[in-house]
Amino acid sequence: MTSDDQRDDSSLDPWAPAADAQTPAGAPPAQARPRRRGLFITAIVIFVIGVVFTIIAAAAPFILGRDAPTILYLAAMLSTPVGFLLGLLYAILGSRPPKV
Numbered sequence: 001m002t003s004d005d006q007r008d009d010s011s012l013d014p015w016a017p018a019a020d021a022q023t024p025a026g027a028p029p030a031q032a033r034p035r036r037r038g039l040f041i042t043a044i045v046i047f048v049i050g051v052v053f054t055i056i057a058a059a060a061p062f063i064l065g066r067d068a069p070t071i072l073y074l075a076a077m078l079s080t081p082v083g084f085l086l087g088l089l090y091a092i093l094g095s096r097p098p099k100v
Contacts (some may be wrong), residue, residue: 039090047083050076 053076060068 036090036093039086043083043090045083046079046086050078050080050083054080061090085089 051073057068057072057076060072
């Protein structure tokens with residue numbers, strides 16, 4: 001099969017969008033709603049919080065003149081990898097085709 005293959009019957013193609021009974025013929029297909037958008041936003045927020053805490057913990061000795069509080073190190077140490085792993089989970093789950 002080549003990329004020039006032009007089939008008229010899209011029902012044989014498993015990747016072709018399904019024809020919706022409510023969509024009139026000739027109308028453009030409706031945009032699919034993004035899946036798992038909440039997971040993506042959560043991953044970004046948690047990761048950014050971790051990065052901000054890391055920057056604050058690194059700058060605290062210069063600003064305070066002593067070591068940074070332990071809570072900054074703990075927050076940076078926990079939230080940055082958790083946000084990164086949630087981002088990986090989002091990427092893995094988003095790469096699978098939707099169930100038909």
